[in-house]
Amino acid sequence: MTVLRVTDLTVHHPGPLGQVTAVDGVSLEVPSGTTLGLVGESGSGKSSLARAIVGLVPVHTGRIMLDGREIRARTIRDRRRLGRLVQVVLQDPDTALDPRMTVRQTLGEAATVFHRLDRPARDKRVTELLELVGLDPRLAGRLPRQLSGGQRQRVALARALAVEPGLLIADEVTSALDVSVQAAVLNTIRELQRRLGLSMLFIGHNLPAVCHVSDAVAVMRHGRIVETAPTDALLRAPQHPYTRTLLAAVPSLRTPPPAPAPEEQPP
Numbered sequence: 001m002t003v004l005r006v007t008d009l010t011v012h013h014p015g016p017l018g019q020v021t022a023v024d025g026v027s028l029e030v031p032s033g034t035t036l037g038l039v040g041e042s043g044s045g046k047s048s049l050a051r052a053i054v055g056l057v058p059v060h061t062g063r064i065m066l067d068g069r070e071i072r073a074r075t076i077r078d079r080r081r082l083g084r085l086v087q088v089v090l091q092d093p094d095t096a097l098d099p100r101m102t103v104r105q106t107l108g109e110a111a112t113v114f115h116r117l118d119r120p121a122r123d124k125r126v127t128e129l130l131e132l133v134g135l136d137p138r139l140a141g142r143l144p145r146q147l148s149g150g151q152r153q154r155v156a157l158a159r160a161l162a163v164e165p166g167l168l169i170a171d172e173v174t175s176a177l178d179v180s181v182q183a184a185v186l187n188t189i190r191e192l193q194r195r196l197g198l199s200m201l202f203i204g205h206n207l208p209a210v211c212h213v214s215d216a217v218a219v220m221r222h223g224r225i226v227e228t229a230p231t232d233a234l235l236r237a238p239q240h241p242y243t244r245t246l247l248a249a250v251p252s253l254r255t256p257p258p259a260p261a262p263e264e265q266p267p
Ligand SMILES: Nc1ncnc2c1ncn2[C@@H]1O[C@H](COP(=O)(O)OP(=O)(O)OP(=O)(O)O)[C@@H](O)[C@H]1O
Pocket: 013, 014, 015, 020, 021, 022, 040, 041, 042, 043, 044, 045, 046, 047, 048, 049, 205
């Protein structure tokens, strides 16, 4: 079953010289239990597309279907339903984490938004979530500032997973991290996707990173998708000149990604 189907989506933003068309007639699908990568240079419209899916920017034309039902984000009830179905993790984990809340409070709150859990069940769930994203459960008492960047991003990921969404949108989730930590977080995301059978839209500008976690990849340029293909096929036989340019810029792509660094230590 297709979890997400976007058809002919157009998104405009207001600009000083009139409207900017950030997304221009985009169609894509994320089949259930798979990861679609969305890759493109800065300004190609990736985040506008993601924000339109979760109702943060208005859709000008087109349709967004989740599990066969059209997404609307007009009322609080719509937004609540949408939050249950789709969770987003962004580049900067600090936007998702309240600096005054411990990891336990953040994850406990997320785990009980849609599920009633008593205190012991809630604490057990927090431990499970931390283990799921490869963090030591003993970090539960820490505040975000007492964690490293990679650890904060893992907590943001755990917070999104706590809701048990049908679809996870990861938008540039590793871009702000050190290269060695990026590899560790990417591997965690890939393992989680496989283990939980998650459906995911993985957005990034780094082609090797996107290919590493994705079953298929859509290449975006100037608001349009220029090519979509299974990851192997895209790497083996890219069809569009822009995809070839992206590939040529990373000649080492066919070699395995760097080994993850040992888990980063908190400051
Ligand atoms: N809130 C906004 N108001 C006006 N223009 C915007 C807004 N958000 C994005 N844009 C414009 O829309 C276009 C697409 O931007 P978008 O952020 O979606 O691209 P992106 O591929 O995600 O880029 P990046 O990787 O740099 O975030 C750009 O021209 C950008 O300047």
